[in-house]
Amino acid sequence: MVAFIQPLGRLYSISHCLKSLVIKSNFDTQTAYKKIRSILEIAKSSASTRALMEFDNPPPSDKAKETDDDFAIVLELSEDDLHFEKKKKLLQNKGFNPKEQVYLNSSSGPDWISTTLKVMLQIARIIQLDEVELYFGEDDACSSVEYYSPRNEVEALNSILLLLDISLSSVTCMQMNVLQELREAIIGMIRDFGEKNSVKTKILENHSCGKEECLLQWGENNGIRTRLQIAYVKGAGRGAIARENLNVGDIAVEIPVSTVISEELIRESNMFHILEKIDGISSETMLLLWSMKEKHNYNSKFKIYFNTLPKEFNTGLSFGIEAIMALDGTMLLEEIVQAKQHLQTQYDSLFPTLCNDHPDIFPWEVYTWEQFLWACELWYSNSMQVMFPDGKLRTCLIPIAGFLNHSIYPHILHYGKVDPATNSLKFCLSRPCSEGEQCFLSYGNFSSSHLLTFYGFLPQGDNPYDVIPMDFEAEQEDCTEGNPRLDRTTHMVRGTWLSNNHNIFYYGLPPPLLDYLRRAKNPMLQTKSLLQSNLENEMEVLGDLLSTFDGMMENLGETDPNDRENASWDVRLAEEFKDQQRRIVSSVLNSCHKGLRLVENELRKCMNEDTRD
Template identity: 60%
Template structure:
């Protein structure tokens, strides 16, 4: 028996079981004809694209690709000749349907984001782009009005082009070893999933001179075939692609910055050394026992060291338990503040809200859910430690 094959089958089986449990249904809207997309697919075929996918309209995600036959692990869903990959740095204006993303969010959506770190990120990204625009575009329009007519190169159009570029481009490693950000015909129709079919792509094959999209898990005929855009948090997907993926995203984290405030050994004075820890929704953790509480070990160890520099042995002693109470209380107070900043559920008529406000509210709900799980874990952790503490006092 081929051991490697058996091993691969076992892995695929486990993957499929996991995906079955977390299945995301994509509904295909058959009323949308996708004529333009069909024409692009025909053009692609003439130009050497080999595809086992068909472009359709997927509810809630725009266009997407479904498998035209049962595809198994290792099958190539899509193969694109390098000659038709667009690697220019300039995105021209076109009448293509495009999803606007966070950069062009309205005021109401920005207001709805109050209390989240994403608000700050988006404002910074927008400012950064505005500086680029101011440095570049007016001078180009003034010096080369025939090439850059002012009416086409407005701030709104520039923002739109940036959004298009961020949400549709992919990084490709070419045969000269250079990594370039590109627009890739047909592949640009593939949507992202937390349980993607295609994970390993992005390097041009030196023999065929094509970019291949092989399957890492099977995709049945008619099923949406999804890519992984990368191991991105929902805030990144929202900021750069304009959507929040369905399901539990293991890359959703809440960053916690600490000033370690260590002493400079040479000068004997405090130096500010920032450390950042990441905390996920604690429902993703398996260990909720004493000394773990479903919280990340590096964070707990960092807080323990800050209280007692001696090695923490995770043994049940009264002094260790006192430290545990202290660090859980610190986390509880930090996350309580965070929850207060996020505020209560927003009093907005969600049904009738605009798409951007809906997304903003969905994102805030997600943040609340993560913070709330951390608070619940701190709370049950504290009870656990206090019980142990009382028991050890009685035993003494």
């Protein structure tokens, strides 16, 4: 996403001990290439130096069993991980260390592969958790989490595969057999996971793809290699379809840097010397202004690419007034209004000044507000963040790869780093894609509100990143000066159907939120035992949540009975989004009601016991 929109704040209010509940969209930033990743490390005792790849001797108790074929893989949570402490705690709750050795012993029994992989996968899943997944990850030792999110699962399986591949190069023959067996099992798990979650694409045969084929030909002439073809697909414009069966690790598309639209181009243009003098202008904004003019340049190197771009993008930024009003009761209304206002302010700060001062370089008919909005939508919905060999992250438009649609079950997770050896971007598969199947990318771990605003669609399936963030502000006594101060904490909820744990003290709701509310009510309560005081506190917490979410549901109103089929594209999208919000809020309300019944039951038992005593 281009960096000229700031995160936007949104408001709700909660009664009782909490002063206010401010809801913010602070989990939507494009983190994929900025985030410091946890690394998985493998250890080998025979190596003279401890490097990324080492093998460890078995622990003393296992010494008797030590053979040439007894060896361990170490899965390590990097201390550089942004969430190191939380992940370490979660690992420890499940009985693992942040640096865990998993012994590979093929003679330990017929189930050694599934037992070993189960352990490795549990650890790898936690290491690969992102901020939202970690927040919702159950934190008690008893609940065994099967999986956190489709992205996390594919990421965790691929990280184990990478570990095995790294280690294959330096093992004995017997150890190689063991690793190969594990590797095949992992590939099988990735395939099974993909088959269970495959998204059926309807290809629209009656649409011609002449312009797209011209671009593929242009790509071939310019060194782009692709195993994808382009077709119109139902509900998503164009999409990229596998021409042949593609396996994990295969490259679906390879794009030389010379065919990428990035800030280098603006430096070569005649508008650079004017734009560079504008205070605080970002390279993304310069590039956006460049692209507005370049799409009319008949001699442009990228003319064929510009020819394939839609006339309209239909993102949330183009929502008309009726659609915006249809969002009433959701936080998205304010977000879209603010985003549009922000763009209008940006436009007004540049135009008509640039057109008046340099009419030959910035012709007014090219730099209208409508054209500016079109370019913003182009850059928001089609650009990718790319890490170049010089270590700089640049926002780029990437011909052909730009046809890849987004999915919650993506085939391609990592694509944003230029391979310095080939000076190209490689789009490698993290799960297989069969011939004729649509190949999907992950645009990032985005909520539906973000995807609607900046990309103009709502993804199919349960989006684990559809959260309702909640910022709590609680007044605290300042010990040193006796002045009250505001403590701000961020929590969130999402559809409680995504949780595995609906037992008492959990109810499918996020444990960190519940713990925070419990402590806010009664800082002395420490345990989740069935004591009367705990249960009474629990009733209050659930009661507060119930009244907050009841209010949200009331604000959302009833489903619009009007015929959606005949509604305009934007009103239909707004109504669909609102339905999703209702579903989330309704699931929270159900969980609170069920929770209250559970707690009441236990409280009754508690009181009966007291009267018997």
